[in-house]
Amino acid sequence: MKAPVLSALLKEKGYKLTAQRQAILTALRHLGERASAKVIYEELCKQKPAVSLDTVYRNLRLLAEIGIVQQILLQSGAVFELTDDGRHHHHLVCVDCEKVVCISYCPESCVYTEQARLAGFAVLGHLFEVYGRCADCQQK
Amino acid sequence: MKAPVLSALLKEKGYKLTAQRQAILTALRHLGERASAKVIYEELCKQKPAVSLDTVYRNLRLLAEIGIVQQILLQSGAVFELTDDGRHHHHLVCVDCEKVVCISYCPESCVYTEQARLAGFAVLGHLFEVYGRCADCQQK
DNA sequence: TCAGTAAATAAGAATATTACTATTTAGAAA
DNA sequence: TTTCTAAATAGTAATATTCTTATTTACTGA
Structure with a gap:
């Protein structure tokens, strides 16, 4: 997901393009596949601008709403991943080790x-x- | 879901039949369709035996695992409902008012x-x- | 460029949910 | 019935997530 696309998606709903939102997406890219809000927050603590934990949570929710990231519910909490192609998808989640595997099946019915x-x-x-x-x- | 069935489902997995578990189910029946852990806890505070909030959460999770109750994820938190016929089902959830409606469609694919x-x-x-x-x- | 306004942020408070630990109890077997 | 043991509980601590409020900032239009 490129910056101009983010900008357009935000504007479409009256949301603003902020440094924090861009930083959250950049952090998610750097961290790899998926990460929890806390991990993203800790990553951002190393950088400028500073981002509060609340802002991380709030924006992950917002980015999920506009389809840029997806939330995956694990027993130990939620994790987030980029929706690279803009199309949402689903996951297999291991109830023991919490491994996550993407699948293409979608219950579009x-x-x-x-x-x-x-x-x-x-x-x-x-x-x-x-x-x-x-x-x-x-x-096991 | 009748008491003997609960007993059998618990025994099947090595779980025990406790007064607290029965009380949680009874409370859920009395409360009607669905309720949050906190509401169930408050209902149980009026009765004996006393049940701790932790026990309510722990057992709702367990009862969901064995299929006796179902958890529904709302913005404001999770609510639980009895799975009367033993078959799980799904829901329509209003993102504004959090109204919940059961549907029969299930992505069994x-x-x-x-x-x-x-x-x-x-x-x-x-x-x-x-x-x-x-x-x-x-x-609106 | 500048001012106005709604949206966003930070910081901390509040709430929801889960984990930890010592004690109690249900169910099994003698 | 009595004993034994794993499971369950209560109470509390810890963590995850959301809310509140005063302040700041991105965007709009003059």
């Missing part, structure tokens, strides 16, 4: 859309994660 | 099962919730 319509809901999105045990943990 | 197999994962379950805006909130 006209069935639940229809059920939502009947209930009067306008669908905005969905949350889908698969829980299981990875190959390593199955052998 | 051999597609993601196959993707999990290729990644070496043994699937244990999945999390699926649909987010949107309810009829009332669309008019």
Whole structure:
């Protein structure tokens, strides 16, 4: 996700482009695949401008809302990853070691859309994660 | 879900039938559809035996694991509901007012099962919730 | 460029959730 | 019934996450 795209997505919803938001994305890139809010905060503490922990949480939520990052719910807390191509995707999560593997399957179904319509809901999105045990943990 | 069934499900996994676990389920029945851990705790404070907040959280997690209750993730925190027929189901959640509506659609797909197999994962379950805006909130 | 305004931030308080530890208890077996 | 042991509990501490408020800042339009 390039800076101009971020800028456009923010503007679209009346959000502002701040140094902190850019710094959070840069940190996430440097940290690799995925990281918790706390880890991102600690990474940012090494840099300028300083970013408060609250700002990290708030912006990760906002960046998730506009689709730039995705939140993955683990037993030990949430982690975030970049949504590089702008399309959301889902994950296999190991309940023992918390390993995360991306999958391409997505429950895009006209069935639940229809059920939502009947209930009067306008669908905005969905949350889908698969829980299981990875190959390593199955052998223990 | 009747008491004998609870007993059997617990025993199956080496868990014990305690007064606290029964009390939590009873409270959830009395409270109606769904409630947060805190609300359940407060309900139980009126009764004997006393149940600590930690025990409420711990057991709601355990009861969810054995399929007797389901956790629903809201912005304001998690709520729990009884899984009356023993079959899990999913929900529409309004992002504005947090209204929850059950739906019958479930992403039981051999597609993601196959993707999990290729990644070496043994699937244990999945999390699926649909987010949107309810009829009332669309008019605001 | 400058002023105005809504949005964003930092810092700390509040809340939600989980972990730790000593004690108690349910269920199994003698 | 009594004893034994792993599991469960209560109470508290720790952590994760969100909220509140005063201040600062990004963007808009003159």
